[in-house]
Each structure stands twice: as C-alpha cells, then as structure tokens.
Amino acid sequence: MSAVTGVPSLEVRDAAVNLGGVKALDGVSLTVQEGRLYGLAGPNGSGKSTLLAAISRLLDLTSGSILVGGADVMRRSPFEVARMGLARTFQTVRLMPQFSVLENAMLGADQPVYGSSFVRQWLMPWWTRSREASVRARAEAALERLHLMDLRDEPPLSLSYGVQRKVEIARALAAEPRLLLLDEPTAGMNRAERDEIGELLLRLRNEGVTQVLVEHDLKMMVDICDHLYVLDSGHLIASARPAECIREPKVVEAYLGRGRRAAA
Amino acid sequence: MNSWYFSHLTLIQGMLISVPLALSVQIALRSGVFSFASIGFYGVGAYGTGILTMRGWPVLPAMLLMIVVSGLVAYLMSAPLIRLRGLYLGMVTFAFDLILTVVATNGGELTGGALGLLGVPLGIGTGGLLAAALVAILAVSQLERRAVGRALVGIKASEELVMSVGVDLKSRKRTVFAISAALGALSGSLYVLTFSTVQPTSAGFTLIITTLTMAVIGGTSSWIGAVIGTVIITWLPTLAATIGEYQHLVYGVVLVLVVMYAPEGVLGALRWLWRRLAPRLRPARPPALVPSGGPPPDRGAAARAEPVPADRVKG
Ligand SMILES: Nc1ncnc2c1ncn2[C@@H]1O[C@H](COP(=O)(O)OP(=O)(O)OP(=O)(O)O)[C@@H](O)[C@H]1O
Numbered sequence A: 001m002s003a004v005t006g007v008p009s010l011e012v013r014d015a016a017v018n019l020g021g022v023k024a025l026d027g028v029s030l031t032v033q034e035g036r037l038y039g040l041a042g043p044n045g046s047g048k049s050t051l052l053a054a055i056s057r058l059l060d061l062t063s064g065s066i067l068v069g070g071a072d073v074m075r076r077s078p079f080e081v082a083r084m085g086l087a088r089t090f091q092t093v094r095l096m097p098q099f100s101v102l103e104n105a106m107l108g109a110d111q112p113v114y115g116s117s118f119v120r121q122w123l124m125p126w127w128t129r130s131r132e133a134s135v136r137a138r139a140e141a142a143l144e145r146l147h148l149m150d151l152r153d154e155p156p157l158s159l160s161y162g163v164q165r166k167v168e169i170a171r172a173l174a175a176e177p178r179l180l181l182l183d184e185p186t187a188g189m190n191r192a193e194r195d196e197i198g199e200l201l202l203r204l205r206n207e208g209v210t211q212v213l214v215e216h217d218l219k220m221m222v223d224i225c226d227h228l229y230v231l232d233s234g235h236l237i238a239s240a241r242p243a244e245c246i247r248e249p250k251v252v253e254a255y256l257g258r259g260r261r262a263a264a
Numbered sequence B: 001m002n003s004w005y006f007s008h009l010t011l012i013q014g015m016l017i018s019v020p021l022a023l024s025v026q027i028a029l030r031s032g033v034f035s036f037a038s039i040g041f042y043g044v045g046a047y048g049t050g051i052l053t054m055r056g057w058p059v060l061p062a063m064l065l066m067i068v069v070s071g072l073v074a075y076l077m078s079a080p081l082i083r084l085r086g087l088y089l090g091m092v093t094f095a096f097d098l099i100l101t102v103v104a105t106n107g108g109e110l111t112g113g114a115l116g117l118l119g120v121p122l123g124i125g126t127g128g129l130l131a132a133a134l135v136a137i138l139a140v141s142q143l144e145r146r147a148v149g150r151a152l153v154g155i156k157a158s159e160e161l162v163m164s165v166g167v168d169l170k171s172r173k174r175t176v177f178a179i180s181a182a183l184g185a186l187s188g189s190l191y192v193l194t195f196s197t198v199q200p201t202s203a204g205f206t207l208i209i210t211t212l213t214m215a216v217i218g219g220t221s222s223w224i225g226a227v228i229g230t231v232i233i234t235w236l237p238t239l240a241a242t243i244g245e246y247q248h249l250v251y252g253v254v255l256v257l258v259v260m261y262a263p264e265g266v267l268g269a270l271r272w273l274w275r276r277l278a279p280r281l282r283p284a285r286p287p288a289l290v291p292s293g294g295p296p297p298d299r300g301a302a303a304r305a306e307p308v309p310a311d312r313v314k315g
C-alpha cells in the first residue's frame, strides 16, 4: 500500500456475489488509491455492505477477485486481511455487552500489539503486562478522538445508538489501520455528531489512512469524499468526483426514480 | 473441625476433583464452543492413568502423559468439529462420550470390561487435589484476562467481529477445545488416583448432566461461576438428604430453570445484586453524560439485512 510504488490500496476486479438467488453484487470493479477517502453510495439493498463484507473476507465472492495492497486476498482469511492493516466497522454495531466501552475499544488494538502467539498471551502474564498498557493507551487515544473518554467505563448497551456507533469506530481506530472500511458510521446520529465524525474522517485522511465510507447521508459524502462510487442492484453505476457524481442521471434515478430515499 | 473434615473427606475430594471438570465445560461454553467432549476425556484420563499406574508407572508422568495426549487428540479431532454450530457440536460430542463408554465396556482385560478398573494404586492426597484444582483455576482464569479474554468473549458476541480484528478464530476455538479436553483428563486422572477405581459409566450420561449443571448453575461467564456451581452441586445432596434419590431429576429441573430464568447463573445473580447495592455504598455520582443520538432511523427490513450470517450482539 505504498504511494511510491503506485500500487492501489484496494482493487476489486469484476466481483460478483450471489446470496440466496439474489445477485447482491454483479461485475463490480473499482480501485481505491492510498490515502484517499472514498464514498460508496447506493440505495437500500444495492450491495454496499456485501462489498465491504467481501473486501474484509467475511463473505466469499462467487467470482472475481480482490487485491489489498497489490496482493490477491481471495485465499486469505478475514483475520489475515485484518493483519494486513484493514479494519472495519459494522452496519449493525458489534459490541461486547459484558465489557466496558474501553475494553471494547481495546479489542481493536489487541492483535496488532500482542501479536498472534496464544500461549504467550495465555501463560505469560509478566510478558503481557506491558502489552496491555500499550493496548490501553491506543484504545484511550481512539476514545479521545471520538470524545468518549468520559464514558469509557460504561457498559456499551447502556448508551444511545449513536454513541455505540462511535465506540464501534473507536475500536476500528485502535487498530491504527491503513485501510478503514466504515459501514454507515453515522446512522442514528444527529447533525452535530455527523459533522464531528465527518471532520474526524477528514483528519484521518490527512494522516494517510485510506478509507471507504458507506453512508446514506449524501451531503456528508459530497462534503468530505475525494471520490464517489455508486452501486445500484449490485451494479456499479457511477464513479466520479462527488459533486459531479450525484448529478449523473443514473444516480439521480437510482435514488429518486424509485422513490426510495431523497438525496439529501 | 477435624472430625468434620474426616467425615466429609470423600465429598471434599470429590469437589476438588470436579473443579477442573466444571472448568472444562465452562471454558468451552464461555467461548461459544458447545462441547461435552471433555467428559469423554475425563474417562480417557481416568482409564489411561489407572492403566499406566497399575503397570508400575509413577503417578505424575502417567497423569501428565494422559493430559498432554488428551489435549493433542482433542486438537486434532477439533478440525472437523469446530465447523459444527451450536447444538450440532453438542450432539456430536455427546455421542463421542457415549461411544467411549462402549469402548471402555468392551476393552477386555485392558479396561476391565463392565466392572472397570479395580485396585488402582492410590496416588494422590487431598493436598495434591487442592494443588491440581488451583493450577486448573489459574490456567482458566488467565484465559479470561487481557487480550485472550477479550477475544474469547468476543467469539460469543460475534464471530465476525473477532475475525475482523485479526483473531485467528479457528485456531482459537481449537485451542479452547484442547484445553477443555486436557482439563477433563486431569479431572479423570485425579478421580482414579483418589478412589482407585473407575467404571465405564463413570464418564457417562450422569456425569455429563452433573457437570453441565455445575457449569451452568454457577454461571459460565467466569471460572468463579464454575467453582460456585461445583460447591453447590457437591454439597446440595448432603443438605437436602431427601433429594438423594431424585438427585439427577432435581439437577435436570434446576438446569432448565436456570437456563430459562437466570442464564447468567448464580454469579450473574450476585453481579446483579452488586450492581444494585454498589451505588448505595459508593458516594453518589452524577449520571453519565450521554450525547443525544436518538433511536436509529427506521429503514425497514433492508436496514437490518447485512449480507453475512447473523450472529449479532444480543441485548
Ligand atoms: N444473508 C442474506 N441472504 C440473502 N440475501 C441477502 C442476505 N444479505 C443481504 N441480502 C441481499 O443482498 C442485497 C444487498 O444487500 P446489502 O446489505 O449489501 O445492501 P446495502 O447496500 O448494504 O443496503 P443498506 O443500505 O440497506 O445497508 C439485498 O438485496 C439484500 O436483500
């Protein structure tokens, strides 16, 4: 994933996914350059989450291929692409209810800091002590960026949905990813919170984190994204700079034509 | 005190022997691995250690060999098993246990047939049992802490989540399976070295129910629950002399009631009580600031559909 070599951070080639007879993705090809913030738009059920699941290897493609940092990942497991520097958030928040906000964020930093040796993590508490401290530091830094430090000891399910989403983002940031996939990170948030997240993503972009953002808030996408991809019924129907993209007739039709959701 | 100790020695020993076994089931359940295989390995440990010591092996090497072999065999076995989900894994490992009792019954001179092994040399004292139980507790409690603990709890919350943060889920589950088997073998070894006998039925249906009750009644979220459950199930029959006869019926009913009404077990109830009482003991503090967010916008069924098998965090 180096800008010097010009290898894109992510490449999707002719991806297709069939889910129970539905073509959730069909012939999708797209490229994500390093250090940019990409938007992935499209009406409900157009395949956005399916694409993110395929990229993070939680879902197998029916055909096509995906390259992360130039390497074909079709034979790799989700944990292996995570170890390549990919982190993601989920559309339905995935938080551990028995753990505090801080511990949930720490989960994101565990693997990068501790590494993968189970026995060392298990039976060498003296070895893990210093790692635990740096995991905590990373998680706290991530919570800080989302202004969640006051809530770090709360159980996540006691928090509002919007705040839970922020914890989800903090967990992903704690991994200090190079490539970040965000599936509707601001759903359930109010305007001010959305703006705050938008600013955060822009700052991450300027720090060099490559991002793919799925959002229904088109205004936010236009404001912050470098480039927009639009899916409809599993097809990629547009790829352009955001301001131009949302004016393309196909895109307008996808959003308004079937009266699903007004382009904000 | 001293006479009480000696008149209850068998119960105390039985309790210490049960601790690793209850932990073996608890650690599996806690990590979302619904397996009873450790009960089968309890039998393997009991028979293996019994057979070896009867042939003149020293106690410690015999025990260690059975524990290590059980762990390794379980690790190899787990490759196909961990693909099974929930109840299916439970049923397959249940069958595994019952098959082992059949093997033990038909093992000829080696296993002593239906009568089992008799006259295994006594090889461990109460101090040794206590030490073994403590080692088991130490090993399992370390699985609940720090990165390992977060990953294992994460498995139960969402397997996708755990994979997406870089945890090798399959290998984690297989390791848990192996640790669980090793704990079972430890418990079986302790049993045969304490009571000098083991029968094919020792590791059968009854033990599965008893152990499951121990793990579940105490609460599977922590080793403490398994220990609480072991203590309760060990002493309950002596407290209520009348239930002796209907012991397993009572266990069955208790198990069902706990699963239905208190899935977190006794430990969960204690935690709940603590949460209620703690604020009164602590100086009052202002309610946590929760930035406004409101409910998620209703986007219909599509909003809930995510193109991956649903194993979402439960509320
Ligand atoms: N597990 C599944 N089984 C069958 N079909 C599925 C499954 N998950 C999703 N689908 C279908 O695949 C298509 C794409 O779904 P996907 O969740 O990727 O859309 P999306 O663009 O993320 O939509 P949303 O904006 O609602 O999140 C939809 O038609 C959906 O109904």
Ligand SMILES: [Mg+2]
Pocket: A048, A049, A050, A091, A183, B305, B306
């Ligand atoms: Mg989606």
